[in-house]
Amino acid sequence: MVTLDFKTLTVPVGILRILEVIFTCITFSLVASAYYTTNSFWAWCMFTWCFCFCVTIFILVLELTSLNSKLPISWDDFTTSFAMLATLMVLTASLLYSIIFTCSGCGRQIAACVISFLTFILYAVEVGLTRAKPGEISGFLSTVPGLLKVLEAFVACIIFICLDFTIYSTHPGLQWCVAVYSICFIFALLVIILTIGRLLSRFPAPFNKVLIACNVLAVLMYITAVIIWPVYSFRDRQRPNSCPVICPWNIIIVVSFLTCVNLIAYIVDTVYSFKLVFFTTQT
Structure with a gap:
């Protein structure tokens, strides 16, 4: 039976993930509407924002429907490691896009960079919230050594x-x-x-x-x-x-x-x- 747990959307981590979905969607929409290029770095940036958008929605849906508890994986380790990975990927994409593809008169590109950096901050805050605190019993990837492994x-x-x-x-x-x-x-x-x-x-x-x-x-x-x-x-x-x-x-x-x-x-x-x-x- 699928049970809806709306509390997952109202807790701080849930709110952060909703904002992450919105911000990544805005970012790749602005970039796509600006112009298209076959440059590999442009493709990497677009992949990063689309990948983080899709996986974050996937996490929200599974936690909302309580299906995450039925998966044969360590859910806390998965979400924490993904938040760390998304933090690094979005930071890299933000730097690359701002250095290579922006100019003083590129309004959409500048707006995309600003929102992308805000998205990076959101994912970094999520890592801080989901990271294991001293004395807590948690999975390995929620600890500092585990996050360093992702890095x-x-x-x-x-x-x-x-x-x-x-x-x-x-x-x-x-x-x-x-x-x-x-x-x-x-x-x-x-x-x-x-x-x-x-x-x-x-x-x-x-x-x-x-x-x-x-x-x-x-x-x-x-x-x-x-x-x-x-x-x-x-x-x-x-x-x-x-x-x-x-x-x-x-x-x-x-x-x-x-x-x-x-x-x-x-x-x-x-x-x-x-x-x-x-x-x-x-x-």
Whole structure:
């Protein structure tokens, strides 16, 4: 039996999700009405707003009809991880669209950027509301280490999008960096899938300690990538005189920056996980 629970729409999180649906709808409507282009970054921005719009409606409908309790997944982990993912995706889309596709006389594009940044704030507030507070019993993805796993996987995806095969294919050092991004991404994605699918209890080893060991290994691997990627990428390569926003030189800088971001994320993840396992457990 399907039972309607209208309280899910009146609680703070429900109100936030309704606003998110409205704002994402307005954003992609303004962008679509401005002009259409086959540019991959424009397509990414449109996909982001449409994807967040559809999934947020999906969450609202399932919670309104109480069907979320019948799904064989950890619903709290799913909604929290999606809110974190949507926060990162909308922030990226807002920055890309405002940098590449707006101008001083582009009224619709500017309005879309403003509403998109407001949508980012809404999703960020939702993450803050759904995140597990100290002392609460909740799923792993609702904790800081779990949210960091979503961040790490997302940053790795952006790195993959920016990678140019012609740059790293001839350098073993750069190929090692790509291997670092891939291995760490697979592990982060595996943790997310196991958590949402409620499969952590079947893990054949102490999950928390395995997680710390893998985080330490990821930190060491990313330290090498932070050093090797810029050394080999910029060797014998000078910045061209004509370098627009999207050019190989700038893409290399973006990958270098995102590598540092993920290194910091893994360090914080390791420290926080170590604190939760060895200090919180003892107390």
